[in-house]
Amino acid sequence: MWKTSPTAHRLAQQAPERGLAVHMGRVNSRRRLRIAQAFGCTTCDGTCLAFGPDTNLPRLLAWMNELHTTPALFGDQT
Incomplete structure (x- = not known):
């Protein structure tokens, strides 16, 4: 997939050097969230909260917590 x-x-790595923000769309999984982080994305979005928010909000919050507390096993996982 071109996006990853x-x-x-x-x-994405060159964007900050040019004063640009980086956005990744369709971030609906832990894997894609890790990729967005590795790319240095400043924002991301997805539809997972629109479908089953009672289930997906706790899942998304856990993924965000993981990003801030657990380093990637092999560094940049792209």
Whole structure:
């Protein structure tokens, strides 16, 4: 998928040097959230909260907590 390709990663890394923010859409999984973090995205979104918020909000909060407390096993996982 282009969105998570090495080329997209390189572009995302160059954006802050040019004063640009990086956004990733369709972030509906822990894996994609980790990729967004590794890419240096400043924002991301997804639809997982729109569908089953009672189930997905606790899941999303757990993923966010993991990002802040658990380093990626192999560093950049892209």
